[in-house]
């Protein structure tokens with residue numbers, strides 16, 4: 567299993583594998599930080615080139631992404647599936663996942679103590695952090711980040727590449743667009759359109775963002 571990245575969020579994903587007792591074959595990838603060394607925690611190899619990944623993928627082509635930024639996650643998803651990788655999810659054993667009609671897309675990382683009610687859908691490449699709560703009938707797009715202790719109330723929708731800040735609360739039926747950043751601690755009481763930053767209680771749009779172009 568390859569974890570793409572070897573710094574902050576990659577260490578959090580490692581903990582999930584540890585909890586699952588699946589650390590035997592863990593390998594990291596980092597071709598950006600030159601000071602990173604050959605091993606993380608003096609134990610887990612860190613690859614830094616595509617040839618090494620190609621070799622690894624002959625034996626085991628599973629990878630997940632240990633980097634938080636949604637756009638970077640998307641680009642790395644494209645790169646490593648292009649190398650023949652299979653994008654896989656990680657779900658902490660302490661996450662509580664509803665038993666009825668819950669869909670978690672490929673490559674999503676669900677961290678400790680998050681709660682999914684029933685009839686919840688999240689797309690691919692998402693991060694659902696510690697203690698986040700997704701209540702019934704929420705629909706979350708691809709490469710979305712739900713930060714620690716954020717709460718999505720009934721039937722909320724969150725568009726692709728959006729980030730919901732720590733401790734933010736999204737009220738029932740609210741639709742949040744694509745490429746939106748909701749600030750930490752916000753209370754979102756009205757729909758939020760694509761490409762903007764909003765924060766506060768009630769949340770107000772404070773800045774427009776350039777639409778994403780890939």
Ligand SMILES: CC(C)(COP(=O)(O)OP(=O)(O)OC[C@H]1O[C@@H](n2cnc3c(N)ncnc32)[C@H](O)[C@@H]1OP(=O)(O)O)[C@@H](O)C(=O)NCCC(=O)NCCS
Pocket residue numbers: 695713714730731732733747748749750751752763764765766
């Ligand atoms: C909303 C956010 C994206 C704004 O970032 P930014 O554009 O860089 O804003 P700045 O830090 O320059 O702050 C601009 C102003 O907004 C205020 N502000 C920033 N974030 C705020 C928030 N969440 N709620 C209320 N006010 C906020 C600042 O105090 C500052 O006010 P001032 O102009 O009176 O000094 C960011 O502050 C935030 O909340 N990000 C979410 C972080 C998070 O939850 N991460 C989880 C990672 S796991």
